[in-house]
Amino acid sequence: MSLALDLFTIAAVTLGAIFFLAGTVGLLRFPDTLTRLHALTKADNLGLGLVVLGLLPQVTAPFGWIGLIAVWLLAMLSGATVGQLLAQAVRPPDWDQAATRDGAEGPAGD
Amino acid sequence: MTSALAVDSALVLLVLGLALWVTAARAAYSAAVGFVAYGLLLTIVWVRLAAVDVAMTEAALGTGLTGLLLLGAAARLAPYESAEAARRPGPGLRWLVGLLCAAVAAGLAAAVLLLPDPAPTLAPLVAENLAATGVGNPITGVLLAHRAIDTLLETVVLVPALIGVWSLAADQDWGRRPGSLTPLHAGSALTLLAQVLPPFGILVGVHLVWAGADDPGGKFQGATVLAAMWVLVLVAGLREPPAVRGRSLRLLLVVGALFFVGVGVAGIWLADAFLAYPEGLAKPLILAIEIVLTPSIAVILGLLLAGPPVAEGPSGARS
Numbered sequence A: 001m002s003l004a005l006d007l008f009t010i011a012a013v014t015l016g017a018i019f020f021l022a023g024t025v026g027l028l029r030f031p032d033t034l035t036r037l038h039a040l041t042k043a044d045n046l047g048l049g050l051v052v053l054g055l056l057p058q059v060t061a062p063f064g065w066i067g068l069i070a071v072w073l074l075a076m077l078s079g080a081t082v083g084q085l086l087a088q089a090v091r092p093p094d095w096d097q098a099a100t101r102d103g104a105e106g107p108a109g110d
Numbered sequence B: 001m002t003s004a005l006a007v008d009s010a011l012v013l014l015v016l017g018l019a020l021w022v023t024a025a026r027a028a029y030s031a032a033v034g035f036v037a038y039g040l041l042l043t044i045v046w047v048r049l050a051a052v053d054v055a056m057t058e059a060a061l062g063t064g065l066t067g068l069l070l071l072g073a074a075a076r077l078a079p080y081e082s083a084e085a086a087r088r089p090g091p092g093l094r095w096l097v098g099l100l101c102a103a104v105a106a107g108l109a110a111a112v113l114l115l116p117d118p119a120p121t122l123a124p125l126v127a128e129n130l131a132a133t134g135v136g137n138p139i140t141g142v143l144l145a146h147r148a149i150d151t152l153l154e155t156v157v158l159v160p161a162l163i164g165v166w167s168l169a170a171d172q173d174w175g176r177r178p179g180s181l182t183p184l185h186a187g188s189a190l191t192l193l194a195q196v197l198p199p200f201g202i203l204v205g206v207h208l209v210w211a212g213a214d215d216p217g218g219k220f221q222g223a224t225v226l227a228a229m230w231v232l233v234l235v236a237g238l239r240e241p242p243a244v245r246g247r248s249l250r251l252l253l254v255v256g257a258l259f260f261v262g263v264g265v266a267g268i269w270l271a272d273a274f275l276a277y278p279e280g281l282a283k284p285l286i287l288a289i290e291i292v293l294t295p296s297i298a299v300i301l302g303l304l305l306a307g308p309p310v311a312e313g314p315s316g317a318r319s
Helices: A002-029 A033-058 A064-090 A095-101 B002-024 B028-048 B052-086 B091-113 B123-133 B138-146 B148-156 B158-166 B189-211 B219-235 B247-270 B282-306
Strands: none
Touching: A002 A033, A033 A064, A064 B189, B002 B028, B028 B052, B052 B219, B052 B282, B123 B138, B123 B282, B138 B148, B138 B282, B148 B158, B148 B247, B148 B282, B158 B247, B158 B282, B189 B219, B189 B282, B219 B282, B247 B282
């Protein structure tokens, strides 16, 4: 049982690390701020989520898992907020009008 | 063991590289951003050294609060930066400054490397006498019992620091509301964060203060988290910073230090020394000092970030 849990931890944390790697590559290689934000927040949400998921079976402290999940949720909350704020700061001033005129939605900020 | 060594080596190289980058950065703003990243890396270094209390202080005060102050200063100085850069000192002076800084760093490194083995330490003495203080966290024991005078000065010095910030106000604005935390326009994602996060942040801050007696944590770390929540609400424009002429606000600012000094002076009669605690009362007194100090520190730190009083909310951003 513990071997299976360890394997699960290794698999999930590795997958999370791959998301962080992909997010970093995206941050360095993507052409503009909005797409770079997308890469970055993806690493935060999915990468950190998978790392936390992988670490859950390893928690020994009572209720330690609540702390881990809280870290993930808070990182997502702040990541989503910062993503929105940065996107607001860099979008062109006529973005809203252009989106309304084309009947299209602006990109979801995350 | 080797993998830990590899991680530590990579960490040290990152810290050194980032430190060089921050020093070499041309724009003050990029240097401030780099400084925040540097502080976060340094936090991990402290965790690797098993100094969790120091790591928390580094993250909260050294990185979060100082980083915000530096970013604010960089933004404020941005209009003058190109003029300053045009008349930067000549190469001779820059080399001299660099050499002096390198000499200080080399001296510190030599002092650490030339320490006798085992290094002189008071740790066993602290461990021996920790029981007398009643607290379980040796850091808190040292800070509030064995070296309480340092902590007292540390908390008192915050008040003159805040007076220093306030005295940057123009004469006619004295006593008004601080104006450095410009609220963003309403309805942004920040408003949601400022509504959702504070309950959790306040819980974490109070927990850090309470747990500080026996586990890593303490008033400074807890107060910084509380101050951060307040600043978040101010930046989001949900509340206005208080006018600095308020009598109850000023009382709140000094009540922590006054209580600390009061306990210290009472020690002269009750325990034969300034800042000594009467037998058996050490832990309750330490806890009381921490609890009374926390709101004072939190409000002072928040107001340090809120800056000097100004005439009006910048361009009437509120309402």
